[in-house]
Amino acid sequence: MSTLISAALLGTARTAITFEELPTAVRSSTRELDGDPAELLLAAAALEKAYRRGGAGAITATVPTLAPGDVRFTLPESSSAHLLSMLAAKATLLDEWFAVALSRNYRAPDHLVAELLSFARASETHRESILQLVGERGRWLAAQNPEWSKLVRTRDANPDVWRHGSSAQRTQWLMDTRRTDPTLALAELRKSWGTERGEQKAAFVSALAIGLSTDDQALLEEALDDRRKDVRRAAADVLGRLPESEFGERMAARVQEWVRVERKLLRSTMVVLPPEELDGPARRDGIEDRPNPHTDYRAEYVRQVISATPLSLWNNMIGGAKKTLGMSVDEGWEPILHDAWSNAAAAQNNVEWALELFNTRGVATDRRLLPLVPAKALADLLRAGNGDANVLHPGRAAIYDALRGPWPEDITRAVVAQWERVAARRADGGAKAGEFSRYKYVASLRLAETRFPYSAVTLLNRAAERARDPDWRQTFARTASAITHRKTLLEELT
Amino acid sequence: MTSPWTAGQVASVAPDAASLAAARKLAGSWSHAGYKGLALWGLCQGSGSKPYQAVVDLRGPAYKCSCPSRKFPCKHALGLLVEWSEGRVPSAAEPADFAAEWLLRREEKAEGTGEGGDEAPKKAPDPATAQKRADRVASGLAELDLWITDQIRSGLAAMDTSWAGFDAIAARMVDAQAPGIAGTLRALAGTVASTENWPEKVLDELARLHLLVTAHQKLSELPEDLVHSVKAHVGYPVSTDSVMESTPVHENWMVLGSGITEEKRLFTRTVWMRGRTSRRWAMLLDFSHGAPNFSTEAPPVGFLVDADLHFYPGAAALRARLGATHSEPQPFTTLPSGSIDAALQEFTDALAADPWLRSWPAMISSVVPSFVDGAWFLVDESGAALRAEGDSDLLWKLLGISGGYPVAVCGTWNAQALTPISVFTGGQVIVL
Numbered sequence: 001m002s003t004l005i006s007a008a009l010l011g012t013a014r015t016a017i018t019f020e021e022l023p024t025a026v027r028s029s030t031r032e033l034d035g036d037p038a039e040l041l042l043a044a045a046a047l048e049k050a051y052r053r054g055g056a057g058a059i060t061a062t063v064p065t066l067a068p069g070d071v072r073f074t075l076p077e078s079s080s081a082h083l084l085s086m087l088a089a090k091a092t093l094l095d096e097w098f099a100v101a102l103s104r105n106y107r108a109p110d111h112l113v114a115e116l117l118s119f120a121r122a123s124e125t126h127r128e129s130i131l132q133l134v135g136e137r138g139r140w141l142a143a144q145n146p147e148w149s150k151l152v153r154t155r156d157a158n159p160d161v162w163r164h165g166s167s168a169q170r171t172q173w174l175m176d177t178r179r180t181d182p183t184l185a186l187a188e189l190r191k192s193w194g195t196e197r198g199e200q201k202a203a204f205v206s207a208l209a210i211g212l213s214t215d216d217q218a219l220l221e222e223a224l225d226d227r228r229k230d231v232r233r234a235a236a237d238v239l240g241r242l243p244e245s246e247f248g249e250r251m252a253a254r255v256q257e258w259v260r261v262e263r264k265l266l267r268s269t270m271v272v273l274p275p276e277e278l279d280g281p282a283r284r285d286g287i288e289d290r291p292n293p294h295t296d297y298r299a300e301y302v303r304q305v306i307s308a309t310p311l312s313l314w315n316n317m318i319g320g321a322k323k324t325l326g327m328s329v330d331e332g333w334e335p336i337l338h339d340a341w342s343n344a345a346a347a348q349n350n351v352e353w354a355l356e357l358f359n360t361r362g363v364a365t366d367r368r369l370l371p372l373v374p375a376k377a378l379a380d381l382l383r384a385g386n387g388d389a390n391v392l393h394p395g396r397a398a399i400y401d402a403l404r405g406p407w408p409e410d411i412t413r414a415v416v417a418q419w420e421r422v423a424a425r426r427a428d429g430g431a432k433a434g435e436f437s438r439y440k441y442v443a444s445l446r447l448a449e450t451r452f453p454y455s456a457v458t459l460l461n462r463a464a465e466r467a468r469d470p471d472w473r474q475t476f477a478r479t480a481s482a483i484t485h486r487k488t489l490l491e492e493l494t
Numbered sequence: 495m496t497s498p499w500t501a502g503q504v505a506s507v508a509p510d511a512a513s514l515a516a517a518r519k520l521a522g523s524w525s526h527a528g529y530k531g532l533a534l535w536g537l538c539q540g541s542g543s544k545p546y547q548a549v550v551d552l553r554g555p556a557y558k559c560s561c562p563s564r565k566f567p568c569k570h571a572l573g574l575l576v577e578w579s580e581g582r583v584p585s586a587a588e589p590a591d592f593a594a595e596w597l598l599r600r601e602e603k604a605e606g607t608g609e610g611g612d613e614a615p616k617k618a619p620d621p622a623t624a625q626k627r628a629d630r631v632a633s634g635l636a637e638l639d640l641w642i643t644d645q646i647r648s649g650l651a652a653m654d655t656s657w658a659g660f661d662a663i664a665a666r667m668v669d670a671q672a673p674g675i676a677g678t679l680r681a682l683a684g685t686v687a688s689t690e691n692w693p694e695k696v697l698d699e700l701a702r703l704h705l706l707v708t709a710h711q712k713l714s715e716l717p718e719d720l721v722h723s724v725k726a727h728v729g730y731p732v733s734t735d736s737v738m739e740s741t742p743v744h745e746n747w748m749v750l751g752s753g754i755t756e757e758k759r760l761f762t763r764t765v766w767m768r769g770r771t772s773r774r775w776a777m778l779l780d781f782s783h784g785a786p787n788f789s790t791e792a793p794p795v796g797f798l799v800d801a802d803l804h805f806y807p808g809a810a811a812l813r814a815r816l817g818a819t820h821s822e823p824q825p826f827t828t829l830p831s832g833s834i835d836a837a838l839q840e841f842t843d844a845l846a847a848d849p850w851l852r853s854w855p856a857m858i859s860s861v862v863p864s865f866v867d868g869a870w871f872l873v874d875e876s877g878a879a880l881r882a883e884g885d886s887d888l889l890w891k892l893l894g895i896s897g898g899y900p901v902a903v904c905g906t907w908n909a910q911a912l913t914p915i916s917v918f919t920g921g922q923v924i925v926l
Contacts, residue, residue: 008697011649038646043708045701050849053909054842058834061871061879063862067897081505081514089515111924113894114887141894144865464522474539477522484580485518488501 004045012037019044026051067140072107075133079492080109086489087119087126092450093486096405098129100493108133113141117148127151159188167200174207182211190219198228205234209241217245224284236286236308241347243310250285251309258302261318261327270318270329270337274298299336306340311350321356342366363395370402378403382411391418392444400444405451412452415444416459423463423472438475445475449482457483504575507555509565517572524577528586534578535593538570548574549593551600556787558596566785603789627671631728632710634670638663639707642700650693657683674729675703706850722807723848732806734815742802742817746770748826749793750857750904751916751925754786761786765793766855766904766915767803767814773830775840775855776803776814790816795916796923797823810848812855827921829902831859834878841907853908859918860900863893872903872912881911888926892917895924 007017017037019030026048033043075083079101086094108116113134120130131138131151142148161173177185189204196204205223208216216238223235224247239247260271278287278301286308290300314324329337338361345353346368354372358365362381370378378399382391391414392400403411419441426436438445448456457480464476508514520538525545527536532552537545540561547560548570557571577583589597641663645653653659660683667676682699686692709716709724716724726732747767754763763786765778780788793799793816802817837856844854861872863882870882870889882889882905895901895917902918916925 005694005697008646009649009651009693011647011652013647014649036643038643039704041646042642042701042704045697046705046849049698049701050845054845056838056841056909058838058878058880059871060877061864061866061873063864063873064893064898066899078500078502078505081502084511085505085508085514085518088511089518091515110895110897111891114890118887137894137897140897141890144893145890470539474522478519481518481521485521 004041004048007041008045012041017041017044022048023051064140064144068136070107070136072105072135074109075101075106076492077109079106079489080112082489082492083108084112084115087116090123090125092446093489094126094129096450096486097489097493098126098133100490102129102132104493106133106493107135108138110137113137117142117145117151120151121148159184162188163192170200171203171207174204175210178207178210182213183215185211186216186219193219193222198231201226201228202230202234205231205238209238212238212242214242214244217242217247221247224286233286240308240344243312243348247285247308248310250281251305252313254282254305255309255313256317258305259317267328270327270333272302272330272333272337274301295336299333302333303336303340303343306337307343307347309344311341311344311348311353321353322359325356325360339366342369345369345372363399367398367402370398373402375404379408379411382414391415392441397443400447400451403451406453407451409453409455412448412456413459415448416456416463419444419472419476420463420466423467423469423476426472427468438471445479448479449486452479452483454483454487456480498581499575499579501576501579504572504579507567507575508572509567513565513567513569513572514576516569517576520569520573521577521582524573524582526590527574527577527583528590529578529583530586530589533589533593533597534574534583535590535597536574536577536583537590537592538573546570547592549596550574551597553600553791554788556600556789557785558787600789627730630670631672631730634667634672635675635707635710635728637666637670638672638675639704642704642707645700650696653696655683655686655692655696657687659683660686672728674727675706676729678703702850717809719807719809719811720848723809723850726806726808727850737804737806737815738817740804740807742804743769743772743774743776743814744802744820745772745774745800747776747793747799747801747803748829749795749797749799749823750918750923752792752795753915753925756786759784761788763788763792767793767799768855768857770798770826770830775812776805777812777855778816779813794823795925796825798826799823808848810844810851810854829857829859829918832857832902834858834861834872834874834880837880837907841909845909853906853913855904856907856912857902857904858912859902861903862898862900863889863896863903865889865893870911872914875900880907882914883911884913884926888914891926895919 003018003021007015017040019027022030022044026044029047030040030044033040035043083097083101085091086097116130116134117138120127120134134141139152142152159173162170162177165173174185174189177188186208189208193201201223205220208220220235220239223231224239226232226235236247239245242248258272258274260273262269262271276298278289282301282305287301287304289297290304291297292300311321314321318324318327325338325341338357341353342357342365344350345357346366349372351372351374354369355374355377357369358373358377358381365373382396382399382403407415422436422441423438426433426438460476460480460483464473464480467473467476505511505514508517523539525537525539527534529535534550534552536548538548539545547558548568549558550556550567550571557567559568559570561568561570563569574583588594660679664676664679667673667679678699682696685695685699689695706724706727709720710728713721713724746769748770749765749767751766752764754761756762761782761784763778763780763782765780767776767778768774769776778792780790780792782788793801799816799819800821800823801819803814804817805811806813806815837858841854841856845851858872858874858880861874861880864871864873864879871879872882873879884905892901892903892914896919899919903912903914904916904918904923905912905914914926916923918924
């Protein structure tokens with residue numbers, strides 16, 4: 001349309017129009033046209049447009065490779081709809097739902113894959129679960145979309161990324177490869193260790209915590225002598241998670257030097273005698289001065305050494321977690337020892353010690369240990385407090401949090417009963433009624449939606465009938481309905 | 495009574511997933527809920543003192559709620575559907591007072607023919623009025639042609655391409671009762687602002703309008719079908735009665751897609767259908783102001799409807815109204831084949847009959863969607879391809895559905911690209 005458009009741009013008052021360059025068929029038709037130049041041009045333009053549109057033909061293009069097959073079952077239709085609405089609402093049930101859906105070998109239906117990838121991109125919370133659910137089709141689709149391709153970084157073991165990638169890519173490669181092939185990752189890190197830039201080394205050392213084994217000792221020992229403090233610190237931290245290491249043995253030797261068991265006729269006592277000053281090897285192992293206004297500076301040495309010492313040492317020295325924790329200690333040392341053992345139990349993932357520390361310390365237990373404590377022990381502690389006025393005391397929130405569902409009947413009943421007492425106080429009104437608002441109990445109510453057993457629905461509906469406060473009545477009914485809904489959702493997957 | 499909807503059906507009417515989740519949270523807030531026949535109602539206690547009044551008419555379906563939400567349906571209407579689907583809404587002898595009036599009005603409306611947006615009044619057209627209108631349009635179009643030729647004479651480079659410039663002439667066309675042309679002119683202002691090669695687009699559109707004006711001047715010399723096409727493009731109204739009086743086309747119509755669009759609070763529902771044996775295309779349109787509460791029920795996508803269609807007259811007739819239906823809709827699980835060449839030929843035939851057409855439906859039975867260097871294509875077995883365009887979410891969804899395997903795609907072709915509407919795979923139609 002070049003000749004017509006240039007004439008139209010200039011205006012027929014200023015330029016003559018020519019049909020010479022039009023397609024032959026159009027040019028021959030223009031002979032039948034009449035009118036002034038402007039009308040002629042418009043008519044010819046209409047003709048040419050119709051000619052080109054009507055004659056539009058196919059072009060050629062390449063097709064993508066085929067998406068690999070996925071033998072898993074497609075999610076039922078209603079489950080798919082529920083999944084989208086749960087994702088939009090960031091529902092608490094999602095963790096449980098994904099666990100069930102993936103264990104039952106479901107995959108997302110193809111028509112939802114694109115939408116689910118958008119969710120995975122927008123939020124990190126359920127990214128891994130979504131990516132598993134969309135499976136091969138999702139990887140295939142995401143690889144073609146520049147906005148999604150990062151979601152499915154190819155996790156191949158090819159060390160080229162490690163050798164030539166950016167620092168973020170290299171850290172990612174190291175972490176990914178530690179999960180699948182820790183030996184290869186270690187070998188690659190060893191090869192380049194001497195020439196690595198200082199600021200990246202600490203991150204690389206920390207990555208060794210994934211797939212950690214005694215094979216990693218040599219490099220970690222080398223890192224303990226690094227020029228940079230952050231590298232030395234990272235190495236000591238990682239070595240502290242490896243009880244069967246020489247580092248652990250050195251720590252154990254220190255403890256044996258500093259802590260003595262004085263056996264007397266009736267009872268034995270633990271006597272703690274830290275040195276006045278740290279020697280060179282201790283400083284090399286990461287023990288440092290950490291001023292603390294509440295304790296003696298030497299107490300901090302003890303805290304650090306015991307935190308990094310294999311817990312098995314105490315079995316040999318005293319005999320088991322229970323016995324060790326039960327032993328009497330020099331005055332003032334107990335809180336420091338408990339804290340150090342908690343650190344060690346968390347770093348070494350030691351279930352026996354976690355349980356014994358929990359039995360000793362109760363609600364004051366370090367939160368990092370609660371996931372290691374068996375559900376029965378957690379429940380027993382909550383039961384032991386049922387005589388209390390408030391089973392939902394804020395101090396216990398962490399224990400409820402750690403108690404996996406479905407909760408035992410008696411605990412469920414106790415929690416509902418407590419809510420009902422609160423609701424009654426709220427209905428009575430008075431100056432402090434605000435304390436009994438349902439909003440003060442959001443955390444426990446939200447937890448109940450995913451942790452209560454299905455049988456709680458009856459309890460909650462009865463509570464709704466009895467409640468005199470309209471807000472609480474609504475809350476009870478809503479919680480009951482959320483639990484019913486959860487039951488439906490999970491049953492759909494069976 | 496009708497059996498309660500499944501959770502999936504409720505989810506399908508939700509405007510977005512978040513609304514559905516919000517609706518679920520309303521459990522426990524309901525009172526005075528009930529249902530009778532195809533009507534549902536209930537009071538929902540919100541944060542205010544006065545509860546919201548939600549009513550649902552399952553035909554359509556249509557919704558009404560006293561809340562100020564702009565979502566449609568709002569979470570209260572959805573919540574009511576959830577309550578009902580989970581069996582918590584009791585049957586009632588009579589609708590509650592707050593619901594009765596609205597339901598009654600809808601009942602009356604449904605008994606009429608269901609009037610919508612651009613329909614003409616039902617009373618018989620008065621020949622004198624019609625002539626007056628024709629004269630008015632003719633004089634308006636003469637003025638338009640003067641404006642068009644002026645632009646070409648003085649050159650598009652010197653044209654006033656501001657929004658106000660186009661709006662002035664568009665407003666004149668509204669006065670001249672040529673709303674179709676006014677719409678084209680207003681859209682042109684946007685094209686100029688957003689397109690780089692706007693002179694080409696403007697010349698195309700001016701040439702198209704000039705052709706329309708010329709055709710309108712020679713209306714008496716044109717074949718009858720083309721007269722209807724010209725009038726439709728100018729924007730003459732067509733009375734529903736005259737359409738329903740036309741000879742119906744009885745066919746097994748495959749419902750291939752449906753969608754709702756909104757412009758300035760006017761909601762338009764489009765349903766695409768194709769004759770199983772005749773391969774004839776049909777498009778049902780329904781309009782609703784303010785909210786997508788359509789008075790008629792849309793035939794279900796993926797079903798075969800044995801029915802009479804009354805087409806709006808025209809040289810390339812597409813828009814139709816649903817007449818008598820002869821049996822219950824049946825799902826279909828196969829599609830007749832359709833090639834790229836056949837779709838292009840259909841478009842060419844339609845364009846030859848009505849040169850003002852912008853697009854025409856197309857169904858291609860075996861193509862692989864493909865995304866290459868930022869452009870979308872539909873490619874057949876021989877490697878022949880058509881460009882595809884549209885909302886990017888929908889195109890990615892289409893690609894996800896295909897997985898590199900051939901699927902059947904239904905859409906509209908405008909000589910440059912195909913805009914997908916639905917996809918058929920595994921014996922099922924999925925609306926994009």
